[in-house]
Amino acid sequence: MLLDVEGLTKRYGGLVANDAVDLVVGEGEVVALLGENGAGKSTLVKLVYGLARPDAGRLRWRGEEVRIGSPRDALALGIGLVPQHDLMVPTMTGAENLELSRNLTGRLLDLEASRARLAELASEFGLDVDVDVPVERLTVGQRQWLSLLRVLVADVDLLFLDEITANLTPSETELLFDSLRRLRAQGRGIVLITHRLSEVLAIADRVVVMRQGRKVADLAVADTDERELARLMVGRPVERISERSSTPPGDVVLEATGLGLEGEERLEGVDLAVRRHEIVGIAGVDGNGQRPLIEALMGLRPLDRGTVLLHGRAVVGGTPDRRLRAEMARVPEDRHRHGLALGMTLWENVHLGRIELRRLTRLGLIDDRRAREGAGGLLGRFGVRASSVDQQARELSGGNQQKVVVARELSDDAALVVAMNPTRGLDIQAAAFVHEQLVAVRDRGGAVLFVSFDLEEILLLADRVLVMSGGRIVGGFDRADHDPDRLALLMGGSVHG
C-alpha cells in the first residue's frame, strides 16, 4: 500500500470542497479519479500534494501517518504531480527548466546532465521531446511529456496526473498510456484524474468517482461499464424550471459553418445554427473548444476557417463593430477581463459599447444626468445591489457585477444573446435571476446561445443541447429526447454514445 487517505475534508468558506474523502493507491496500480468540473478532484490532489491543508482527515504513506505541508514534503516522500497547466519558464528549454526545478544554489549549470537524464527517461518511456528548444515552441503534447519527465526525474513512486489528457490528441493519449503501463510495470502507483470514461476503461485498474465533493463510488474497472460510470458521475437528473417555449423555433439568427481554429484550444469543423424562440445550450467539459468558439461568435477572434453569419451577414473577428454590438447581446465568461471596466463607475459600465449612448450626447457632451438616471433605473430593474450609480464596478460583489453585465447586454433587446458560463460564481438567487432573463429573451422571440460547464444549467435552460468535445460538436439532442446518460457519454468523449 503506497497511499492511504481517510476522511479528508476541506472547506472553503461555506463550500465543502472535499467531504470525508477516502482514497487508496497501491503499488503497480492505476486508479482513475473521475468526476465533473467542480466535483472536488483537484482539491483532493492539492491536499495530498501539500498545496492546501486539510481541515480534517488522515494521510498514510506506506503505512505510516504523515503530514504533507508543501510540495517539497510530497516530493521527498516520493509523491509527484503533473498538473494540467504546468508552470515552466516559456523562454527556457526543457533542460533549463529541469535545472531550475532541481533548485541548486550557486552552482555552474550542468545542462548536459539534465539533458542526458531527460533523454534517458524519454527513451525509456517512449516520450519524444526536444529538450533544447524553448518550452513555448513545443506542442501541447510535448509540453505534457516534458512536465511528466520533470517529475519522473525526481524518481517518484506515486504519480498524480491532473487532467493531462484534456488537450492531447487520441494518438498522444495512446502514447501516454503506453508509458503509464511501463510505469505501472515498475511497481509505481498512478492516479489519473479525468472526466473521460473511455480513458478510465482503457487504462485504470480501479476507479473512484467523485460528485459534489464526495466519493460516490470505488469500483474495480472490470466490474463496471461506461453507462454506470456516466450515471455515477452526473447523478440524478435535475428538475427543469423553465417550460419549453410554446412557439416553435423560427428564423435562423446566427449560423456558423465549418469553423476551424488552430492553437492550444482548437476548433474543427463546427457547424451550428440558433433560431428565434429557442435556447441552445452547449455542454461539455472545460477546454474542449468552447472558449474559442464563443470568442469567434462574439467577433473577438479571427477564424482560420469557416464563416459566422449574423442575420445573414458575416461576422469579422477583431474589434466587434457597431452592427454586431447592436444585434448581439454578449455576456462574456470573464466579467473582469471583458465584461466590465472595474475602475469605472457603474453608470459608465452600463453604457460601455452601447449604441444608446449616442442618443444621450448633446453637442459632443454626454448628458450625464440622463445617462446616470437611465443606468440607475436599469440596474434597479435588474436587482443590482449598489448604493449609487457612481460607485466603481470593483466595489460590487461578483454576483452584482455579473448582473450589471447582464443588465447592460439585455437592455437593448438584441435579437440574439450569446453567453458563456453566465452564472459562474453566482449564488443560487442571482443565478436564477439570470436564467429568468435568458428565458424571457426567448419568450419575447429572441435567440439564445449559451455555453456552460455546468450540466445542470444546461438541462435546466436549453431547448436544444449541443455537446462539444475535442473542438468539435460531437452530438446534440432536443430537450424532448433528453437523456442524461447519453449526455454524459458524449461529454466523456464516447462518440458512439
Next chain:
Amino acid sequence: MSDASSATTVGVPRRRGGSRRIGTALLVNLLAVALGLLGGIVFIAVTGLEVGPAVRAILTGAFGSPGALRETLRQAVPILIAGLGVSYGLRAGLFNIGGEGQIYAGALVAVIVALAVPGLGPLAALAAGMLGGALWGGAAGAMRAWLRMDEVITTILLNFIAFWGVSYAVNGPLKDPDSSGYPWTVQVDEAVRLGALPLGPVQVPVGLLVGLVAAIAVALVIGRTRHGMELRLVGTSRSAATFAGVPVRRRQFQALAASGALAGLAGAVELIGAQLRLSDFFSPSYGFTAIAVALVGNANPYGCIAAALAFGALRAGAASMERAAQVPVAISLVVQGIVIISLILVRSPIVTRLLVERLSRFSPRRPDATDATGEEGRA
C-alpha cells in the same frame, strides 16, 4: 429614463462623483505632500543648515508679497498645462514622460510662427505650440500603437532629439544676431505676447487663464465625452475596451498626440507669456515637474490645478530661499521626488491591501445596497 413605479435600488445622486473616493485620494495625496515637505526639512536639518530661516524664506518667496504670488503663479502655469498633458496620457493608460521634449517642440513651432507672422496674434502662436507638441507626442503615440514601442522609452529619446533640434535652431538659423553669443532667438513681438491681469495687487499672468481653460477642456473631454470615456476604458482595461468595440490602437495614438499637444501648449504659453524668446535652457525641467503635478493631482484636471499651484509655490519659494537663506534651490527637487515616492508607496497593492484591512476592521461594513428587500422580492 426608468418609469417611476419600478423599484429602484441603485441611488442616483443629484451630483455625480464618489465623494468618499475623492476624499480618500485627497487625504492620501496630502499625506504624500506632507511627507515630501517633512523629508525636505529633515534633509536641510541633517546637512546642518538652519531650518527656521529656510522655511520662512520659502513661505515669503512663495506668498509673502504680490511679487512673490505672481512668481508662484508664473511658475505654476507651464507645469499645470504640461501636467494636464501627462494626466491625459495617464487616463488612457500611457505614461508620457516626454513632456520636456514636447515643450521644446511646441515652443519651437510657436516661436517660428510668432516670429514669421506676428500679425496672427497669440492664439496662432498657441495653436502652433499645440501642433508642435502634438507632432512630438503623436510620434510616440504612433510608435506605441502600431510598432509596440514603449512610450516611456520613446518619449525620453524624443526629448533629446527635440532638445538638440532646438539647440541647433537657436544657435543657428533662429539665433538672435545681437545676442552676443547667447543661444537664443529674438523676443517675440508685442502683438503675440500674453500679458498679465491685475487682480487686486497681484498681477495674474494671462497664461494662467489659458491653463484654467485647458483644465476645464480636458476635464470635459475626459469625463463627459464618449471619446474620453473610451480613452479611460482603454486605460483601465484594454481587453474590456476591445470587447466594447473601441479601436484601442487609434485611441492610444490619439491620447499621446493630445498629451503632447498640451505639453506643446505649455511651451507656447511659457514662450509668449513669460520668457518671450526661445533658448536652449528654455525649460528648467518643467516637463519633469509636470509628472509630479499629474501624479499628485491624481491625473484629474482640477487636482492638477491644486498640485500645480503647490509645486509652483515650492519652485518660487525655493528659488528665493536660495537667495535669502543660502539653502540650495535643489531642495525643491528633493521634495518633489520624495512626494512621488511616498505616493507610489501608499498606492502600491501591498499598502492598499493593508489600509483596506485596517479600515474595514475599524469601520462598520459598508452596506452594498440601500434597499435589500427589493432584491429579495425580485429573486
Next chain:
Amino acid sequence: MSELLDLVLSTTFLAGAVRMAVPLMVAGVGEVVSERAGILNIGLEGMMLAGAFGSVVGASFTGSAWIGLLWGIAAAVIVVLPHGLVAIRFGGDQVVSGVALNITVLGITSFLARILFGVDRDVQVARLGSLSLGPLSELPVIGPVLLSQGAVLYLGLVIAVVAWFLLDRTTWGLRWRAAGDEPRALEAVGIPVARVRWTALLFCAACAGLAGTAIALGQVGTFVEGMTAGRGFIVLALVIASRWHPYGVLLMAVFFGAADAFALRIQTSGSEALPYQVALMLPYVLTLVVYAFVARNDTTPRALGTSHLE
C-alpha cells in the same frame, strides 16, 4: 565630407569613442542583469548620478580615486533601496518609482554639491589613472584605442564577461532569467522571487555607481550638477537595442560612444560640415530606428516591470 571622414578614422577619435563608451557599457551590463530579472530602472540616470557624486566626495575626502570608486558604488546602492522596496517589496509602479528616483537624486546631489563644494564648484579630485600596459600601449591603433585606456574600461570588460557568465552559465543567472520571464515558475519550485530580484537590482546599482564614477573620476575629475546628462536614458535604450545581452551592450555602447565622441569632435573642431547638435541627435534617431525593428521581436523579458507578490 572628407573632413568628417578623416575625423572618424583618426585614432584619437577611436580612443575617444571607447572612452565615452565605458560608462554606458558598465551601466548597460548592470541594467541587462536587472531587466533580465524583471526589474526596470528608469532611475538608472539617478543611480549613475549618485555614483558620480559619491565618487567625487569620496575622492576629495580621502585623496584616493580608488576609495572614491567604492564611495560611488555605495552611493548608487543606497539610492536604489527605495526603488527596490517599491518595486519588489510593495509591488508599486516601477516606472513612476524610477522617475521619482531620478528627480530625488538630482535634487540631493545638486544640493549637497553646493553645501560641500560651494558655489564655484571648482573642486578637482584625484582621477582614475590609465593602466599602462608597457610596450603593448605603443602598438599602432590598438595601442592608443584599446590598450592605454582608463582602468575602468578593463574593469568594465571584466564585468561584462562576469555578467554573461553568471547569466548564462550559473544557477544564479538561471534564476534571474526565470524571475524576469515567469516569476511564478520560480515560485512554483520554491525559490523566493523577491530575493532573486534584489540581488539583480543591487548588482545593477553597483554597476551604475561604477559607471557614474567612470564619468566623474575617469573623464572629468570633478562633479557638476546633473553631469550624467541623460546617459542613463541612453543606456536604457541601448539595453533594448542589445536585446538584453551583455555582449550586445558592449557593441551598442561603442556605437553610442562613437556618436558621443563624434559630436564632441565636431563641437570642438568647429566643423562647418555638420552642426554638432545634429551629430548629437543622431544616436537617438538611430536608436529609435533600431528599437522600431526590435520592439516586436519578443526578446523582452516577459515579466519586465511587473510586480510579483507572494
